[in-house]
């Protein structure tokens with residue numbers, strides 16, 4: 026055959042196979058979170074090495090993820106008569122989509138993603154990625170045709186990593202950000218300090234990290250983020266439209282600071298009988314006159330340490346830490362902890378929270394605290410995070426605070442799935458995958474209505490969680506169910522429907538390399 030004929034032959038083959046593509050159903054694609062609306066048209070778009078990307082307002086990182094997932098380079102092109110193209114564009118006129126929504130239209134020769142803001146293009150791309158990696162028929166990347174219109178129910182969809190009880194590396198935090206944002210979560214709360222370790226460099230109080238960061242639960246070597254590394258995490262998160270919310274837990278959960286600086290130590294703190302740790306010889310707690318620092322702590326008891334207003338340097342410490350943290354945090358929030366202050370006198374606790382709120386405000390940030398802050402003079406300028414006490418949470422809402430829903434019996438990712446789970450705690454509950462999915466933030470707590478609720482957050486405390494394998498095993502698959510609770514409409518959500526979708530979604534989690542818990546409550550696809 027001469028060359029032109031050969032080409033013709035190849036073309037006709039390609040054309041014929043194109044026509045022979047099997048019928049599809051976009052509505053049956055096991056997407057998580059479930060989109061607001063899906064209309065299927067039954068055909069398919071074939072992604073090939075010829076497919077181009079027409080996008081002017083799109084961050085490079087989006088092209089990179091798409092290219093990595095498809096294995097094709099997705100060359101840039103400008104609008105015109107294109108054979109196979111993915112279009113992404115901003116369009117502020119489609120108001121229904123809101124700030125984070127998108128419309129994804131898949132036709133046989135083109136795919137278009139439209140959003141009012143870049144975040145929406147990002148989420149549309151995440152949906153597309155789930156569609157791309159699911160369909161490989163006869164070695165062809167076929168994407169079912171139809172239209173998806175999608176936008177979130179709650180504006181706060183988050184997770185928390187406790188990097189204090191066990192230190193978590195920058196690399197692992199970045200991977201966690203990649204995973205949560207793929208499931209359309211937009212907040213990562215970092216629990217940066219606790220009794221067992223101070224994990225963020227504070228230049229005006231350097232010993233906090235240098236000494237206070239040298240150990241962790243069980244006595245391992247701990248670690249901390251320099252401010253440069255923290256900024257690197259923040260910047261990575263920004264490319265995935267994730268806001269970093271840093272937490273300095275005060276006035277309790279503060280031993281790492283008391284161990285670094287004797288000037289902060291005080292008689293209210295009741296060091297537990299075991300779990301003390303002197304620390305490496307290269308670093309020392311700083312003695313200040315008669316004020317000796319505490320030992321470092323490697324146990325898991327809570328609520329026994331406190332700052333004290335009787336110590337003249339306490340508020341200077343708080344001011345300095347919040348000022349430095351605010352300066353490296355572009356997001357609007359600072360979390361001041363405020364939980365489990367068992368040895369702080371109630372009047373002093375209230376004074377502390379009122380002070381924190383002033384200081385956070387003076388640094389142009391919005392204060393978040395665990396629900397116990399409801400006892401102080403909080404108002405609509407503060408956000409309370411519900412975890413255990415419905416009474417405190419409802420009181421916070423009654424004072425006008427917005428509420429983040431993290432009910433420990435549902436979304437504490439450090440809780441064991443059942444009594445046989447190899448790591449995890451169970452003080453709140455054993456939480457199987459159905460339990461963590463089966464609840465509605467808007468009806469969970471009496472006195473807290475949809476209007477009070479900013480959104481949902483699933484915390485992962487790390488007393489028993491040591492590495493990325495542990496993180497993934499405890500977080501997945503519960504986390505993606507929480508992502509769906511935050512994103513998808515509550516109406517029509519049911520475990521019976523979700524468990525089938527989740528089971529069929531499993532190969533996608535595998536492709537992401539996620540080591541998830543295969544709950545016996547779900548039939549998992551191979």
Ligand code: TNX
Nearest residue numbers: 327364365395412439450486
């Ligand atoms: C309670 S939740 C805590 C944490 C622990 C966690 C363990 C909250 C505000 N405080 O200090 O790590 O339980 O599950």
